[in-house]
Amino acid sequence: MSTVAELSIAAPEARKAGNWLLVATVILLCVWVLLPIYLLIVNALSSPEQVTAFPKRFFPSFDFGSLSFFINFAGVAKALWNSVLVATLTMLLSIGFGAPAGYALSRFDFPGKETFRFLVLMTRAFPLPLLALPLAVMFIRTGLDDTAIGLALVHTTLALPFAVLITFSLFSGIPVELEEAAWTLGCTRLQAFRKVILPLALPGIAASAVFAFTISWNEVFAAAVLTIENRTLTAFLLQSLGESPLYLKFAGGAALVIPALIFIFAVRKYLFAMWGIANR
């Protein structure tokens, strides 16, 4: 009996301490993630003089000098176009291959299914630098080097596991009875997919597509190794901003990070679903 009484007294204090710890950790993590983004945005939106000045202003001056200089910088527009092209191709390829694989994993039992799922994850186990050199050699031989499609193929291998896993959890969440009901009501397998499964899965598939786009958008290593003339934005910035003034680096960084942030924010619900976290 005494232990129960002690526990009930100790509990509120322990909970209070636990709450403090929780709040402190949350604040620390937020600062960790948000502070660099904040500095990036403030400096990108400040005039070149303010970037190097001290002390810093808390609010940016909304001077678009740095950004407009960056946009007009030679080669940026082309790199931006290359990035969008490669990311779009990556998106189409990873959904084109990933969604059917996700559907098959969720609906059919086939020998080696578990191994297949494991292998899908395993593709992420090889560090890209390890693959990049042989790939570069192979691409030069086949003529795929320095092309948007060649880079998109590499980015697709990076994005594909996520596309498979997201669409797998997506299709698994749609009861198979809905499909079966459609079959008994006169649909072929394809019609049932188009009329029942696709409308229900479309928002998630779009999310998965955006995620693939973002992976390609952010990728720098393969882009730097496999392209020379047709650089993507990341590779271009890596190459040319090393010697640029600080305010240009901030503008370039913001131009890269902000679209990615917006994309990920838009599809966060489905990414959480992939990792099995219930949110709502």
Added chain:
Amino acid sequence: MAEIVIKQVAKRFGGFTALHSIDLTITDQEFMVLLGASGCGKTTLLRIVAGLETPSQGEVWIGGRRVDHLPPRDRGIAMVFQNYAVFPHLTVFENIAFGLRMKKLPQQEVDGRVNRTAELMHIEQLLKRYSGQLSGGQRQRVAVARALAMEPDVILMDEPLSNLDALLRLEMRAELKGVLAASKTTTIYVTHDQVEAMSLADRIAVMHQGRIVQAASPVEVYRNPAARFVGSFIGNPPMNFIPATKTANGSWTVAGLTLPGPKSDKQTIEFAIRPEDVDAGNEGINATVRVVEPLGPHTLVTCDVEGGLFRAILESNAAVAVGDHLRLAPKPDRIRWFDPETTNAL
């Protein structure tokens, strides 16, 4: 006209045999209930008729046409699922119209049929709603209406009421019976609920471990179980079984009582009687009362007979107390006998 003939249908999942060679004929417009505990193969059999599962062997015929190689859409069936399977992205109207649109019926015909079946299922005020805005009972009505609107030869129902609460289930049961009888379709209905089976069926097929043990009218299944399993599965409380020893040819001793019975070479067989088919009196089976449960209309008495449990349903004014010794006389025309080895009725 749609008679369903199931010929030697078997289904194996890897090493597990879900169905052993099933033979069953369901006549046109008959209401056939497949009854059994979970895992007995009843849903598998239904899904084979629907075309959602392929039999490992055997044939399925619907309306004189062999269908076991046809996809579900070409079999002239409609199905109602346990979890309703109402399409969440369509309105109730479009759900009911779904199959009609697949048939490419003219809009006028679609409107007519949807409104007619919606009215029949009392959901005409819900036609513009989505499934998320409906209760379980309403979704069930939509699922049935969607099946009926197809005007199929055969309606297949897989435990359609088991997700509803008790009161709603009772109401829907009566309504389903009326609607399906009026629609003149052949129905196969899968359930594990024996009360549902008894109240709905023209004929019940009792299934056990992948076999049909008995297929007969509800009263026949209840009164004359073809096997020990049927007697012990149907009825609440189930049948009582007591070992009987041979005294002479055609004469058996059951817990101290000598009864005329079937002629058999065996030395022991099983005597069986339903709890309501015994009377407490001066002669009969020797029983010691263990539990008395007054239930209102009658009193359920659980007794000890030769070391086994024996349940008797007595009149509610019977004065019985725990520890009493009773003599329970079985009604002669209600006594059944079973072979202990084959478990079949003798």
